[in-house]
Amino acid sequence: MGDLTVLAERRASRRHRETFSQGRGAVGVGAPPVAFCFDPGCPFSYLVAERIERRFHAVEWVPVASSAVYREQPWSDSPAGRALRAEAERRAAELRLPIVWPDHFPTTSVAALRVAVYAVRVGAGPAFALAAFRLAFCGGFDLADPVILAEAAAAAGIGIDACLFAARDTANDEPLENAARGLLSQGIAEVPAFRVGTRWFAGESRLAEASAWARAPIEAHNPGA
Numbered sequence: 700m701g702d703l704t705v706l707a708e709r710r711a712s713r714r715h716r717e718t719f720s721q722g723r724g725a726v727g728v729g730a731p732p733v734a735f736c737f738d739p740g741c742p743f744s745y746l747v748a749e750r751i752e753r754r755f756h757a758v759e760w761v762p763v764a765s766s767a768v769y770r771e772q773p774w775s776d777s778p779a780g781r782a783l784r785a786e787a788e789r790r791a792a793e794l795r796l797p798i799v800w801p802d803h804f805p806t807t808s809v810a811a812l813r814v815a816v817y818a819v820r821v822g823a824g825p826a827f828a829l830a831a832f833r834l835a836f837c838g839g840f841d842l843a844d845p846v847i848l849a850e851a852a853a854a855a856g857i858g859i860d861a862c863l864f865a866a867r868d869t870a871n872d873e874p875l876e877n878a879a880r881g882l883l884s885q886g887i888a889e890v891p892a893f894r895v896g897t898r899w900f901a902g903e904s905r906l907a908e909a910s911a912w913a914r915a916p917i918e919a920h921n922p923g924a
């Protein structure tokens with residue numbers, strides 16, 4: 700059974716790496732594949748995560764460290780950071796979603812990102828991500844806290860031992876690095892980002908545009924066909 704489990708995880712990991720290079724994904728017949736690049740510590744990723752699976756038939760969730768993508772670090776600059784907070788609060792109000800800021804925001808939780816990679820690998824990516832987002836931005840909890848991280852994992856059906864091991868496992872950094880390089884190779888320096896078919900959209904505000912693109916006739920996605 701152990702060998703079978705390892706083989707299944709390797710296959711899932713391979714599919715995850717191919718997201719950027721080949722555009723594969725589990726989608727309905729005739730629908731373009733969709734990938735959602737998110738960071739559990741990003742409030743704009745949270746605002747998308749609560750809505751994206753109502754927009755698309757199927758979505759591949761791809762964890763990526765936003766700190767590895769941004770050309771600058773807007774949250775660390777006080778005026779820019781305040782403006783981003785205000786924008787996130789404005790959008791949350793428009794969408795009728797709660798938003799509560801963790802005490803230590805902004806912070807980069809490498810542990811949360813690593814567990815997100817593991818969760819995707821075992822088929823619990825969306826459940827873990829949504830639980831983590833809600834703990835962080837509905838409850839104001841710090842995802843760097845192992846207890847909070849374990850709660851998010853438990854909500855996704857991931858045991859505490861597996862969660863804590865994944866949080867320490869540096870092998871989970873490789874998919875994060877691959878995802879960041881994939882975005883940067885497309886000229887994208889922002890999270891969240893979406894790939895619909897072969898077309899990329901960056902930023903929370905472009906979810907509706909990405910959804911409209913997905914609903915367009917197949918010929919629009921392949922004009923040379």
